[in-house]
Amino acid sequence: MEFTELSLPGVYLIDGFQHVDQRGEFVKTFHHPSFEQRDLSFKVREEFFSISGKHVLRGMHFQLPPHDHHKLVYCIAGRVLDVVLDLRMGSEHYGKHLSVELSGKRRQMLWIPKGLAHGFLSLAEDSCLIYKTDREHHPESDAGIRWDSFGMSWPCDESSVSLSPRDQLHPTLDEFSSPF
Numbered sequence: 001m002e003f004t005e006l007s008l009p010g011v012y013l014i015d016g017f018q019h020v021d022q023r024g025e026f027v028k029t030f031h032h033p034s035f036e037q038r039d040l041s042f043k044v045r046e047e048f049f050s051i052s053g054k055h056v057l058r059g060m061h062f063q064l065p066p067h068d069h070h071k072l073v074y075c076i077a078g079r080v081l082d083v084v085l086d087l088r089m090g091s092e093h094y095g096k097h098l099s100v101e102l103s104g105k106r107r108q109m110l111w112i113p114k115g116l117a118h119g120f121l122s123l124a125e126d127s128c129l130i131y132k133t134d135r136e137h138h139p140e141s142d143a144g145i146r147w148d149s150f151g152m153s154w155p156c157d158e159s160s161v162s163l164s165p166r167d168q169l170h171p172t173l174d175e176f177s178s179p180f
């Protein structure tokens, strides 16, 4: 597995092992020693996926401490513009974000450490995003920041974005007091 650190410290884009032959493909999506080698301690406790229509926007989500978690995400069908926002106080990167396209074609993975909010815009019909996390879902700790409050230039306008009722009500980044 090849790990490339992105512009926010501790956020990695990962290329997994892929093998193509006349039968089809073989793709490895997790290899614990590769994470251990980089001091990324990750013991998977939950795995789930979502399927999203074009222009569905989910985010920007995280769990509050002590239920905060690391996430590994990848897309196996369709395309998403995946976005992470740094909420780590005391970091010069606080409030900064980055985005990367994940797709069922390239199958890269994104490692999102604790202290970052995560969200994405689906760029195709039926985009499937798979998650692994190292802590169980804890509804009372499930929190968010408004998608349009931190300077991300989403490639669509507000009227074409489809959001859950919950995602419309998150505080803005300015209103949020970070515990990270």
Ligand SMILES: Cc1cn([C@H]2C[C@H](O)[C@@H](COP(=O)(O)OP(=O)(O)O[C@H]3O[C@@H](C)C(=O)[C@@H](O)[C@H]3O)O2)c(=O)[nH]c1=O
Residues within 6 Å of the ligand: 048, 050, 058, 059, 060, 061, 062, 118, 119, 120, 131, 136, 137, 164, 166
């Ligand atoms: C996230 C989650 C939700 N649920 C439930 C709560 C609710 O009834 C239903 C749908 O939840 P949501 O609307 O929060 O789903 P969704 O908006 O897709 O939430 C996801 O968004 C992306 C951006 C993330 O980063 C994920 O960690 C997760 O927060 O599933 C679980 O049971 N376990 C979970 O881990």
